[in-house]
Amino acid sequence: MARLCASPRFVSRWRTDRSVLFSCLCLIVLASAAEAGLYTASDQIVLLSQRNVRSALVNSSAAMVVEFYASWCGHCVAFSPYYKKLARDIKEWKPAVNVAAIDCAEEGNNKVCSYDYEVRGYPTIKFFPAYSEADSTGRPYRDLRNLRHRIIDSLEAHKEPWPPACPPLEPISQAELDVFFETNNVQHLALIFEDVNSYVGREVTLDLLQFDNIAVRRVLKSDHSLVTKLGVTEFPSCYLHQPGGNFTRLRVNFEARAFYSYALQRLPGVVRSGNPPMVLTQIHTNSTEEPWRPFNRSRVYMADLESALHYSLRVEVAAFDVLEKDTLKALNKYVSVLAKYFPGRPMVMNLLKSLNSWLKNQTDNQISYEAFKQVLDNTAQVPHTALPEGVRWVGCQGSQPHFRRYPCGVWTLFHVLTVQANATGGSDHLEVLNAMRNYIRHFFGCRDCAEHFENMAREDLASVDSLQSAMTWLWFRHNRVNNRIAGALSEDPLFPKIQWPSPEMCPSCHTVSESGEHKWKKEQVLSFLLSYFSSSSILTDYLEDETQILEKQKEKHARQQEAAAARKHRERKAREALNSVTLPPSPSPAEEEEEEEEESPQDEAVAYEEEEGEEGAQAASEMEGKSSEPTSWVQTEMDLSRDRRQAPRFSRFAGMRFGKPEGNRGLPSIIGMRFREKRDDIVDLDSFVNQHFKDKALQLAASSRVKQRTLQTKVEQEPRPGFGLSMELDTALGMMGLQPVDVDLEGKGKRRQKRGLAGQYFRRETEMTHKGRWMSALSIGFSNLDISLCVVLYSLSAICLVLMYHFFKNRLKRRPVKIALA
């Protein structure tokens, strides 16, 4: 009771760090300012206070029913659920008669209640006719039982001016009926035949007052002319009268108010006031929107669930750069529930599970969304793991882009999760609902919705005591939301809010009490929920193909890698350019090796592949020269002499004498060349020899090498081995050794086959290109030995040149140093 009376301020709990939500939050603050008493803005009750009570009650075009209560009064607290229920029950009557409440226990209101409205005890409920005067104190109801009927009595007794929105409530006469369609511009007239004491006719009349194209009137059992004319024997019963003059009985599951109203609101041509009559074919005919996907309205679609996952994880959660404390907890719970109960395809489940275990392994108090996204997008390329990107609404399509979609997906998702938790026998019956509550509270973009949902959760989420009651709780609250927002701007006219499931969907779910009130058969509803949201009845229509999704993911990954490699490459270049302005050229071997480790060979290859022209090939050639020696010329040289092999490096050491760190390959030596040009002509020779030496010997081999690598990376990307280690090994062994460890057993055979083929192709091509190039370069007809000899001689002469050059260079350089020392 204290819980209800105290009604803590809801808004202060919301994090205000999102500037986007700021304006929404302001609205919530304003709205909740009046929410100190037993009712909230979620209750379909106008919340009155000393400030707005006059403007609400004086000269209103609708009659008003007002409860004067004190939040500390036990009676009032006990009565409040009934009052809320009444407000929901007659929500459609609002334009004619509205429901309000004022908390007289609040300081400022006290005087208003006792002096202006002469309230002596709590709760007091008064009826204020439409267009009441300022001094009107209202007519109190003595009997609070059957308030709905009392309100109808009050309306019937209403004096002029009659509330303009209120339809006539008196029985129709034969004379009126004869000219009805001449004087009323409607397609349907519903006649409800009933006993004089029955309220059904008048209730249905009021239930439909917000709908166009239909009128409802009651006919009394005592009106013999009409009763005999139609041969009516059952009371109540409903007949439809069309302009043509014929009468047809309205078929309903039960002859009761709820069923009449439901059926009449769904007649062809009957629409909520203000909504143009719409048919599906008119929609999406000329828009650039995606085409309409036909679907079965009484089924659940996996495409909606996956779309909801995508939107929540990639859009809503992404609103937070950093997740910490409550948001992190909420995310953790949400993902954990998804990993446990989401009935997804294996690919999606793999992703949810890896996401969940990643989150569980985070020990920091905060994580960045960026890091989360890496796992979400599977950048580690774990095989057969993906959450499709983008939305593809099917059962949640709306007739306009702003209708349904994501909120519909959220509801569906959580219904499915509660049902799945029940099916798999989860241990904590509040697990899913708490996860939902926290998700809605922290991430759901519709802040108004979040507030209302939190109000409901606070009210009685604690009453849930089993997995089954969790399912029914959500079903029941969802219906409450449907009731509240029926007819609101957010309602898709093509998908009107109903109390779900409809009598057509689940006839056995509905029944009526002795007094004719609609009642749910909870047992039937439960089993309906169980089958409707069960994993086996979820349709997979319109789902994107798994292989396609994985392919897309792979491509995206490759693009990102490429971009990253290119960026690295650019950065390195920039760094090099910077270094070479201040530093002498030729790199030190040590330095180069470090460079090497920084980038995986794969990255390099991709970067070069992207690059066009000599520079890339050159850089690749240099890299090749070091990292994998066994090109023919290096081998030969090694065989011949160690000293000579070191010769090219000599120049590098020479550069180091200045004690400056090295710039490296290619480009820097060219810049450095220019730098020294002014001082020394011989430097030209240095770089020339260096370049020439390397170029001539490596260019050809290199070009074929680049191809190999390209091929290698391509092959590498396609079939992914199961674990990182084997992948690395694989790369290191040039893909000729280990088989990939495939997690997916089905694809295993195929992949191996592919890979084997790729390996062969790779080797053969290497041989071919090598030989071919050398042949064409050195003319055909030479034996391998001849060629080797030529190469050796060529290398030797080059080395000689280098040695000579360095000898002279050193002699020259020593002089300026000596001078400086002197």
Ligand SMILES: Cc1cc2nc3c(=O)[nH]c(=O)nc-3n(C[C@H](O)[C@H](O)[C@H](O)COP(=O)(O)OP(=O)(O)OC[C@H]3O[C@@H](n4cnc5c(N)ncnc54)[C@H](O)[C@@H]3O)c2cc1C
């Ligand atoms: C937590 C939450 C709170 C919201 N609060 C508001 C709000 O305060 N104001 C507002 O304007 N909008 C609110 N919305 C949005 C609103 O509820 C609808 O989601 C939205 O208007 C789209 O409606 P829809 O026609 O697609 O059906 P939805 O209400 O989204 O329902 C989706 C589907 O679930 C099924 N379904 C319907 N009712 C039930 C039920 N009782 N039990 C089980 N399944 C059912 C139906 O097949 C339906 O098509 C909220 C949404 C959520 C998720």
Ligand SMILES: *[C@@H]1O[C@H](CO)[C@@H](O)[C@H](O)[C@H]1NC(C)=O
């Ligand atoms: C009451 O409202 C009507 C229109 O709704 C207006 O014409 C009339 O002047 C108002 N009367 C008073 C006393 O404010």
Ligand SMILES: *[C@@H]1O[C@H](CO)[C@@H](O)[C@H](O)[C@H]1NC(C)=O
């Ligand atoms: C289709 O286009 C016409 C004008 O080109 C526009 O008036 C109409 O509203 C459009 N219909 C829809 C459903 O967008």
Ligand SMILES: *[C@@H]1O[C@H](CO)[C@@H](O)[C@H](O)[C@H]1NC(C)=O
């Ligand atoms: C839609 O689904 C329901 C429930 O499975 C089924 O009875 C009905 O025949 C389906 N309707 C269509 C048009 O497929």
